[in-house]
Amino acid sequence: MTDILRTNDLSKRFRKTVVLNHLNMIVPEHSIYGLVGPNGAGKTTTIKILMNALRPTEGTTEIFGHDSRRLSPQDFMQIGYVSENQQMPEWMTVEYFMNYLKPFYPNWDVARAEELLRLFELPRDRKIRDLSRGMRMKAALASSLAYRPPLIVLDEPFTGLDPLVRDELIEGVLECADRATILISSHDLSEIESFASHIGYLDRGRLQFSEEMSSLTDRFREIEVTLTNPLPSAQSLPPAWLSTEQSETVLRFVDSHFQQERTMAEVYRLFGTVHQISVHPMPLRAIFIALAKARRKAA
Amino acid sequence: MRQALHIFKKDVRHFRFEIAIAISVVVAFTIIEMRHALSVADPVTIRTGASTLVLFLLPLVWWTLIARVVHDEALAGNRQFWITRPYSWRSLLGAKVLFIFAFINLPMLVADMVILRAYGFSLGAELPGLLWSQVLLTIVYLLPIIALAAVTTGFVQLSFAILMPFVIVLIFAMFQPGVVLLRPVFFLGRFAGGIPVGYEWVKSYFAFIVITACASVILFWQYSRRGTTVARCLAAAGGILVVLGFTLISWNAAFKIQNWLSKEQVDLSSARVAPDSINEGLSRFFRQGEDSVGAEIPLQIMGLPPNMRVRVEKLSVDFQSPDGSVWKTDGYSLRNVGDADQRLIVRTGLSGGSYKKVKDGSLEVRGSLYLTLFGHRQTTGVPFGDRPVVVPRIGVCSARESVYRRGYFLICSSAFRSPAAVVTYHFIPSPADTAGQDWSSVQRQMNSYSPFPADLGLSPVSQDFKLSSNRVPADHGLVERMEPVAHIRLDFDITNLRPGNAYIPPPTNSH
Numbered sequence: 074m075t076d077i078l079r080t081n082d083l084s085k086r087f088r089k090t091v092v093l094n095h096l097n098m099i100v101p102e103h104s105i106y107g108l109v110g111p112n113g114a115g116k117t118t119t120i121k122i123l124m125n126a127l128r129p130t131e132g133t134t135e136i137f138g139h140d141s142r143r144l145s146p147q148d149f150m151q152i153g154y155v156s157e158n159q160q161m162p163e164w165m166t167v168e169y170f171m172n173y174l175k176p177f178y179p180n181w182d183v184a185r186a187e188e189l190l191r192l193f194e195l196p197r198d199r200k201i202r203d204l205s206r207g208m209r210m211k212a213a214l215a216s217s218l219a220y221r222p223p224l225i226v227l228d229e230p231f232t233g234l235d236p237l238v239r240d241e242l243i244e245g246v247l248e249c250a251d252r253a254t255i256l257i258s259s260h261d262l263s264e265i266e267s268f269a270s271h272i273g274y275l276d277r278g279r280l281q282f283s284e285e286m287s288s289l290t291d292r293f294r295e296i297e298v299t300l301t302n303p304l305p306s307a308q309s310l311p312p313a314w315l316s317t318e319q320s321e322t323v324l325r326f327v328d329s330h331f332q333q334e335r336t337m338a339e340v341y342r343l344f345g346t347v348h349q350i351s352v353h354p355m356p357l358r359a360i361f362i363a364l365a366k367a368r369r370k371a372a
Numbered sequence: 373m374r375q376a377l378h379i380f381k382k383d384v385r386h387f388r389f390e391i392a393i394a395i396s397v398v399v400a401f402t403i404i405e406m407r408h409a410l411s412v413a414d415p416v417t418i419r420t421g422a423s424t425l426v427l428f429l430l431p432l433v434w435w436t437l438i439a440r441v442v443h444d445e446a447l448a449g450n451r452q453f454w455i456t457r458p459y460s461w462r463s464l465l466g467a468k469v470l471f472i473f474a475f476i477n478l479p480m481l482v483a484d485m486v487i488l489r490a491y492g493f494s495l496g497a498e499l500p501g502l503l504w505s506q507v508l509l510t511i512v513y514l515l516p517i518i519a520l521a522a523v524t525t526g527f528v529q530l531s532f533a534i535l536m537p538f539v540i541v542l543i544f545a546m547f548q549p550g551v552v553l554l555r556p557v558f559f560l561g562r563f564a565g566g567i568p569v570g571y572e573w574v575k576s577y578f579a580f581i582v583i584t585a586c587a588s589v590i591l592f593w594q595y596s597r598r599g600t601t602v603a604r605c606l607a608a609a610g611g612i613l614v615v616l617g618f619t620l621i622s623w624n625a626a627f628k629i630q631n632w633l634s635k636e637q638v639d640l641s642s643a644r645v646a647p648d649s650i651n652e653g654l655s656r657f658f659r660q661g662e663d664s665v666g667a668e669i670p671l672q673i674m675g676l677p678p679n680m681r682v683r684v685e686k687l688s689v690d691f692q693s694p695d696g697s698v699w700k701t702d703g704y705s706l707r708n709v710g711d712a713d714q715r716l717i718v719r720t721g722l723s724g725g726s727y728k729k730v731k732d733g734s735l736e737v738r739g740s741l742y743l744t745l746f747g748h749r750q751t752t753g754v755p756f757g758d759r760p761v762v763v764p765r766i767g768v769c770s771a772r773e774s775v776y777r778r779g780y781f782l783i784c785s786s787a788f789r790s791p792a793a794v795v796t797y798h799f800i801p802s803p804a805d806t807a808g809q810d811w812s813s814v815q816r817q818m819n820s821y822s823p824f825p826a827d828l829g830l831s832p833v834s835q836d837f838k839l840s841s842n843r844v845p846a847d848h849g850l851v852e853r854m855e856p857v858a859h860i861r862l863d864f865d866i867t868n869l870r871p872g873n874a875y876i877p878p879p880t881n882s883h
Contacts (some may be wrong), residue, residue, distance in 0.1 A: 098515055116645055121450055124455075124456050125455075126450035126451075126455055126456065127450050128599075146458035146459060146460050147458070148458075149456060149458040149459075150458045152456065154456040156451070158451055159451055159453050160449075160451045160452050160453060161451075161453050162444075162453065173378075173382055174457065175456055176375070176378050177375070177458045178376070178458065213453075239406070
């Protein structure tokens with residue numbers, strides 16, 4: 074896999090506020106990379122710098138191996154970008170908008186554009202200013218998918234949309250997934266956990282981790298240990314065990330480096346005989362809550 | 373090019389109503405100017421309210437159009453949809469330039485041509501003026517607004533950016549009331565009386581150069597890189613430079629440039645300024661106001677080449693007392709005492725305190741007179757009638773009897789600028805009139821000595837006329853023109869001037 078998007082020691086300050094702090098992120102080719110993090114983590118700023126809409130304070134970003142600050146029209150022909158806060162040409166009708174953009178893209182696929190308009194049930198003769206929020210996002214997405222770009226960048230595309238519209242948008246995006254690399258940012262993990270292949274967690278301008286979704290979900294487990302004897306109060310636990318909760322004979326924790334044999338060996342080493350151990354896979358949302366709590370505790 | 377045309381077509385579709393309004397105002401302007409051209413029967417009614425209104429509306433509709441079209445693909449900000457689309461900056465800039473040319477410059481060019489034809493001008497002869505007036509229109513009315521629109525996100529920001537310099541200039545003008553900066557800011561139009569006179573065009577052209585350079589760099593920078601912060605700093609620096617230019621370019625510097633541009637060699641080896649020996653007795657000092665003493669010194673300009681007329685542009689005088697104290701004064705007024713302009717009385721002043729110090733001694737007066745010499749007298753006859761006559765390097769002139777039969781008038785229309793010349797109008801009486809008197813009038817208005825074929829202004833034609841109320845039948849008119857041939861400085865030194873001897877005490881009240 075080659076890298077389609079890359080940030081190198083990227084920092085961005087708005088006056089004294091540090092938004093990005095030496096961010097190093099790589100989005101591999103043909104991945105669906107979910108960039109997640111709380112509001113204000115720096116997701117939109119990262120994407121805007123990647124798209125050359127903002128200048129970095131330090132560091133560089135690359136798309137297709139080109140410095141983002143020198144992205145040419147030819148590069149933008151390969152990128153489909155949709156953002157929740159994008160200013161659209163409000164006066165255009167949906168059909169005029171699509172027709173207007175067509176000559177900018179040599180790869181514009183008229184049949185695909187028609188298909189997208191049908192799929193999203195977009196009213197062709199309605200002005201963009203008269204569209205609902207969901208419809209605007211659909212129009213933006215249709216105009217960004219009609220030329221089959223090899224890179225699709227979606228900045229919080231599902232914010233404020235009802236579940237039905239969100240599913241339609243996801244469906245439209247996933248139709249391109251086998252050919253394109255997709256970078257999608259969201260503060261809502263449940264939106265993207267069903268289809269992201271890679272995940273990056275951004276918090277306070279730093280990338281806390283970035284890895285394949287399968288590896289992430291494999292290494293996090295919620296574990297409940299029922300002890301035969303009460304737990305000693307001064308018992309020190311491994312740092313990889315997060316969100317520990319304990320009652321007299323029950324210990325619950327999230328193992329952030331779960332490996333069946335190693336984790337079991339550690340439990341037996343610490344507590345000797347145990348009555349029962351139950352291991353549960355975790356949804357992405359639970360993983361991030363555990364991480365956020367651990368970070369808060371550490372802070 | 374294809375992309376530029378594509379964007380241009382989109383802009384035309386989007387702004388069709390704004391375009392229609394802008395062109396309607398240009399059409400109204402053309403009709404008003406043409407009606408004025410066709411109704412020269414009585415030139416006293418020069419401008420109507422509608423004409424003035426249209427001259428104010430034109431810049432407003434242009435600025436609105438520019439703001440709308442530039443902000444349609446705003447360069448400042450990071451949320452515009454187009455910045456992540458494959459726009460070529462050259463195509464985008466080209467589309468905007470094409471739009472502005474097509475709906476502002478071209479209609480004005482056509483309007484100017486139609487108006488000139490209505491006045492009877494030959495378009496071929498006026499081509500340099502036509503083109504140069506478009507250059508000035510672009511530099512002063514359009515470029516600054518295009519540049520400001522390129523560094524702002526919308527109409528509110530742009531309005532603020534436009535108003536800011538006005539406020540700054542107004543504050544500045546409170547402390548520097550004589551500064552001519554207000555003229556270019558307040559539309560620089562003929563209607564606003566904004567034509568720089570004499571050598572002031574040097575300052576105006578300095579401003580034009582700064583505006584052109586800054587706006588070009590801003591547009592290049594913004595369209596190619598969208599570096600709004602740098603572009604805004606550059607816009608502010610350009611504004612400051614224009615203000616500084618108007619303040620710091622001295623009259624002397626402007627004079628030197630004008631002098632350098634004078635190509636004609638005039639023998640001035642014997643030219644000098646000396647006390648007027650004939651009117652020497654007219655030298656006097658007199659009290660003016662509470663603490664000021666006026667001085668009138670008759671001077672004579674001698675040794676000028678024959679057949680030349682002279683105009684004093686400026687005078688600076690130093691009074692020096694025997695103890696070495698010097699009082700400088702630039703304030704003066706001139707009173708011609710005869711022999712065309714070559715004898716004059718310089719009237720200036722001293723403070724009461726300074727006068728007391730020197731009144732019993734002798735004064736040395738050193739000064740410099742800055743003069744423009746006019747020569748190459750040309751005379752063109754203008755018969756009475758409806759057909760205008762082409763007068764070389766002035767324009768078209770016509771002579772008529774007033775519609776109210778109260779007398780006669782000679783009217784000359786000049787394209788794009790007033791002639792940099794002394795123009796004299798003569799009414800030649802009928803041979804049957806035994807009185808046989810020639811009534812002449814010298815045009816006294818100050819014109820610009822700019823070497824360019826157009827002054828800044830929206831109306832392409834400026835007019836000057838002489839109305840005669842003499843009821844003696846006139847046979848025809850004559851227009852006499854003398855053009856500036858040299859701009860010179862003559863220094864003079866008057867020694868042993870005794871203020872005490874020439875003092876005229878104020879009249880005493882008698883009961």
